[in-house]
Amino acid sequence: MKRLVQMLVKRLMDRRFFTKIFISISIVSFIGVFSLVYIYQQYYQGMITDNELDRTQRSINQAGYNLDNQLRRVVQNVQYFFYYSENSIEIDEASDRERLQHKLEAFRTQYSSELESVFLFIKENGEDGQETIIHDTGLDRVPDIRYRNQTWYRHFLAQEADIWSKPTKEHLFYQDRSYNSIYLMMGKYDMDGRDGMLVVRLNGKMFSDAFRLLATNDLMLELKDAKGHIVYSSFPDGSGAGDAMYLKTESKLSYSGFEVQAYTNKKAILDKVRQIQIVHPLVIIVILLITLVMSFLLTWMLTQPIKKLLQLMKKVEIGDLDVRFTSKYTDEIGLLGRNFNKMLANLSEMIDRVYVVEMEKINAEMKQKDAMLLAMQNQINPHFLYNTLEVINCQAILHEAPPISRMSRAMADFFRYTIDNPKAEVELLTEIEHVRTYLDIQRERYPDIEIDMDGLEPFGSYPIVKLTLQPIVENAFLYAFAGERDYYLKIYAEDCGGQTYALYIEDNGQGMDEQAMEAMNRLFDSEAEEVPEQDDSRRRGIGLLNVQQRIRLRYGKGYGLLLEESMTGGVTVRIKLPKEGKDDENLNR
Numbered sequence: 001m002k003r004l005v006q007m008l009v010k011r012l013m014d015r016r017f018f019t020k021i022f023i024s025i026s027i028v029s030f031i032g033v034f035s036l037v038y039i040y041q042q043y044y045q046g047m048i049t050d051n052e053l054d055r056t057q058r059s060i061n062q063a064g065y066n067l068d069n070q071l072r073r074v075v076q077n078v079q080y081f082f083y084y085s086e087n088s089i090e091i092d093e094a095s096d097r098e099r100l101q102h103k104l105e106a107f108r109t110q111y112s113s114e115l116e117s118v119f120l121f122i123k124e125n126g127e128d129g130q131e132t133i134i135h136d137t138g139l140d141r142v143p144d145i146r147y148r149n150q151t152w153y154r155h156f157l158a159q160e161a162d163i164w165s166k167p168t169k170e171h172l173f174y175q176d177r178s179y180n181s182i183y184l185m186m187g188k189y190d191m192d193g194r195d196g197m198l199v200v201r202l203n204g205k206m207f208s209d210a211f212r213l214l215a216t217n218d219l220m221l222e223l224k225d226a227k228g229h230i231v232y233s234s235f236p237d238g239s240g241a242g243d244a245m246y247l248k249t250e251s252k253l254s255y256s257g258f259e260v261q262a263y264t265n266k267k268a269i270l271d272k273v274r275q276i277q278i279v280h281p282l283v284i285i286v287i288l289l290i291t292l293v294m295s296f297l298l299t300w301m302l303t304q305p306i307k308k309l310l311q312l313m314k315k316v317e318i319g320d321l322d323v324r325f326t327s328k329y330t331d332e333i334g335l336l337g338r339n340f341n342k343m344l345a346n347l348s349e350m351i352d353r354v355y356v357v358e359m360e361k362i363n364a365e366m367k368q369k370d371a372m373l374l375a376m377q378n379q380i381n382p383h384f385l386y387n388t389l390e391v392i393n394c395q396a397i398l399h400e401a402p403p404i405s406r407m408s409r410a411m412a413d414f415f416r417y418t419i420d421n422p423k424a425e426v427e428l429l430t431e432i433e434h435v436r437t438y439l440d441i442q443r444e445r446y447p448d449i450e451i452d453m454d455g456l457e458p459f460g461s462y463p464i465v466k467l468t469l470q471p472i473v474e475n476a477f478l479y480a481f482a483g484e485r486d487y488y489l490k491i492y493a494e495d496c497g498g499q500t501y502a503l504y505i506e507d508n509g510q511g512m513d514e515q516a517m518e519a520m521n522r523l524f525d526s527e528a529e530e531v532p533e534q535d536d537s538r539r540r541g542i543g544l545l546n547v548q549q550r551i552r553l554r555y556g557k558g559y560g561l562l563l564e565e566s567m568t569g570g571v572t573v574r575i576k577l578p579k580e581g582k583d584d585e586n587l588n589r
Helices: 003-013 015-086 095-110 150-159 205-210 266-277 280-303 306-317 332-342 346-377 382-398 403-418 428-442 469-482 516-525 538-555
Strands: 117-122 131-135 182-190 195-200 219-224 232-235 247-250 259-265 425-427 450-452 464-466 487-495 500-505 560-565 572-580
Touching: 003 095, 015 182, 015 205, 015 219, 015 247, 015 259, 015 266, 015 280, 015 332, 095 131, 117 150, 117 247, 150 182, 182 266, 205 232, 205 266, 247 266, 259 266, 306 332, 425 428, 425 487, 428 464, 428 469, 464 538, 464 572, 469 487, 469 500, 469 538, 516 538, 516 560, 538 572
Parallel strands: 450 487
Antiparallel strands: 117 131, 117 195, 182 195, 219 232, 219 259, 247 259, 425 464, 487 500, 500 572, 560 572
């Protein structure tokens, strides 16, 4: 092998200078191309995997946080009902069965979306003490089911403090809809010769709903309780995942102790990598052809310096001082070329100096103009406005004027959001906070208007064009709330499926003429940029049209506003928006 290599090297060195350089450059280039392709493929696969796992982790963290808050609220409601409220359940009231039934029915009806059944189990002390199950008349017992075999009954006998049961298919009533669910159990023992337990069966749909938007064919989810029992699984057979097929991420719920486990299908990630691998052969062929051409050209260029130097000397002889000899080598030809270039060094240096002086002069003029512009901008620096409002706030506190203090702080927050935030697009939660600030200001003038903004938290991370909601809410205060009666303003959202969601701003104010409303909706669908002069709703429509135009410019024609008459005779403004935003843009542009 060694002799073969030596023979090949000798035969190569016997070739012409052009051939030696061409072969050497081609070999190095080929090695570099194949190495680059391999490294890029490994990097791309790792990057796709990391991005997918990071996106999954953030998604299950948010979904788990929302579910944990919901479970916390359910437990607190049950505890308050059983232990602390004015209508709390007392087991010594067992003789007044009808009254207990009414309390249980009221509680179950109030939380019907989260609870399937609620009943009170009471047992007289003693080995053969009487046992009684009290439930409201809205529930129907399944006659063949024996409750003494069920999990909650064993907890009752053991007087265990754990309020969560393990996932179970056990039920007592026909109204228990979930195939698999969890019981909440709270007991009172040794109360006037009785033991009692309040048993609540959760609606299993609340667990599937928490992860409905995340679970896909390539992303399987499991929810386990604190003891590792599966509460919810998106696997078709509910059997769980194998480590060989999936990449696992976890998120622990702080209150309930439950754990969300997400399994990302490795095949889905590899499919994305294979999509880029399809074009690899073509790219390699193209790069190799380019490499061969470049190698030939480079070799040819390296063999031409002697001819070039002779040609340049002939031009210098006839007085052409603009020529230069360029070479990267330190051999004899390079030395001759450097001596040749020294004859023109002084002239080149003078040209460079003139160029530097000229550039410094231009830069100085530009800096002077920038300084003048900055000085003019500082004359309207918004921080002066913030400082002024802060002084007003301090004076209001010193003079014990809370309304003025609240107003000044709210105005500072209002203008800070408008001026300081350079983004064209924000999260819905950020926009809602700005609307709350505006409503705090308006509440000083309209203290009796009822505001309802519940239920927006699940949509808080969705995008929205900055300053979309506040102009619409301001329209309601300007035109809807005119008169002496009770008014309300409601802001809520709904999932439209796919990649869109909708926001609604509803009032019960003076309403809007049907023809004017239709005209505005036609205007929203058109490409018009201002409200016609003859339109009766011109003043009210300018702000809405501005919002419509900004949404269209940001997201396209499929999104925007729609006016409808509310059920109370007022106006409902529907805003259709995408769930995925665009890259951030700076408003200062």
